[in-house]
Amino acid sequence: MLKKNEESHSIEIPMELEYKWGAGPHFQKFLKGLKAGKILVNKCPSCGRHQIPPINVCGRCRVEMGEWEEIGPKGTIFAYQLVAEPTYDAGLAGMRDVPYGTAHIILDGAPDASFFYKVNELDPQKAKIGSRVEAVFKPEEERQGLLTDIIHFKVIEE
Amino acid sequence: MGEKVAIVGIGQTEHRYHRTDINAEEMVNIAVRRALEDAQLTIKDIDAVVSENMDFLEGHYAPDCMLVDGSGGQMKPGFRIQTGGTGGGSVTGAGCNAVASGVFNKVLVIAWQKHDAVNTNAAISATREPFYDRFTNVGASSLFSSWGSRYMQETGCPEEIAALSRSITSEGASRNPCAHVRRRVSVEEVMNSRILVWPLRLLHMSPTSCGCVALVLANGQLAKKISKKPVWIKDFVIVHREQSVYRGGAVEVSPDKYGIEVAVQKLYKRNGITNPAKEIDVWETYTPSSWADMPFMELRYICEKGQAWKLIEKEKTRFDREIPWNPSGGVVCTNPIGASGAIRVAEAALQIRGEAGEHQVSKNVELAEADAWGGSHWSVMFLLSKSI
């Protein structure tokens, strides 16, 4: 049998599960808005909250969400993250490139929702809580109706 | 609750980085045998087996089916739970309900995780939404980085406080043979460890560990016969109330109250606790990062908002001082994710029995708080007591 702490026999099975994901009509409307260069979300008729990404129901009130409106493209940082450590990405089937910055952003017009996305700033002192940011869209002809139609958010002076 | 419920048997493995010497079934069996021996029972005495594990992190779907021989579950009623980080707490709560219902008298609760088969970050990335943040979010590290930077800005807390908290916690871990990272670390060592997601550094964050914990729960009358020191589950509460984990849940822009705060308020109100810092003798909390120590102390009303960092500065959270905070080393020193919630209950129970060995707190322990936490602020909180 094995000696103490000796490694036992191991079996390697590379697992790669294929998935198909559908966006759903509400998320898709949001993504179509990005293709048109706008950030569109729906609003709860009861509590007035927005949800990003949007769905058909308010998570708090359990009522059907109401009208759609445009928010942003500017916003305020609620929390910023500088990712320095590379981690394995199961979708890439490889390690992520680091460093990169992300933030939870409160977009103008939607004070109760946060938009989590990349920020092109690698200095935590320049992307603090309360810093103003603005969405930078791809040129119109390159947009596909995906989240990546926004290249990143950039820090602005305001 | 119906029947009263007590913990009469505790068993855990020595939690380590990788257990390449055994497989999952063999690892679970170690903890189960220790728990049965501690309770002076055999597997025949057990009426039901409930187990918990985050199966996606094992790369193995429904692993309870695979290890039913080693867990003692063959031909016994039981079920499996998966609730992320709160899993250990949820399964203990489920086992407690099973006994309290009167349907089962003695229940074996098993919580385990063996992280060496699959890269944990890879598996956790599958909790994110594929159209939204699956390819940018880093899960728990992003979350604690946000909490850390917000806490510093809101309270003026210096960056070194989280490192000091980690250093204090390592004192308890160094005295706990079951803890994973048992090394005593200094503030300098923590501040020099590499950055994961600023201001979160490697030593601020829990490791991934392989381990299992098993508890034997029994109803009131039986508990007094089985054990000289039954540890009573006085009360517990489960709260899931945040918005979806990828709609900002856990970094919520406008929570009215966090899940932990609601859980704490319910638990304190039901049990007449008005001064938790004085009335609760030991805290075994699910704090995966030293950056969460401060907000978590404040959410439990141990002190005023914005003041927890001063308690840590004065080292009042040491295992041998007034507010013993994770004297076992906590989740930040030992984290088999599926098991961690239940390890908190086990360690708090050992403190109540006075059997925590070198990491036993100095005060007399009558009432202990143990909890599990995960997802977007899901909280499962227990109050354990020496007497009923």
Place this chain on the structure above:
Amino acid sequence: MNKKLFEIISGDPLVIQGRVALPYKYYVGPIATKFFTELKDNKNILGMSCTQCGITYVPPRETCGRCFSKLGKWTKVGSKGTLLTYTVTYYPLNVHPYKEPIIYGIIRVNGADTGLVHILDEVNPSEVKIGMGLEAVFREERTGNILDIKYFRPTKD
């Protein structure tokens, strides 16, 4: 090495195709290590017997599921056995070890009291009979894997 994150397979409704790739390495433990080592080095199938219940388990394991005893009595069982039950899979799946149709069988190796899941070959699906005698066919190159037994085939008698 970096593949594309996903492909758009439908524009409206929007559907993307992606993957969840998890590198997976399973440590089998000391008992299975001996089982696979014996398979690889000596083309022997090992079982584990419970001295309390008298049951011989193939594959071997550490704990008897029935009486919870810790097991330690290794037993060499043959590489011949009988078919307990079987099924035939016709549809293709990327995890199948061989091309379809595949005959999956549960085989009671002589000397064992439990069934071993494996594959039948050198026989037509229509000729498979429950209770038929089988023997293991080993690969020339073995790595310590259950497929060191290439498949089971009907015995001549």
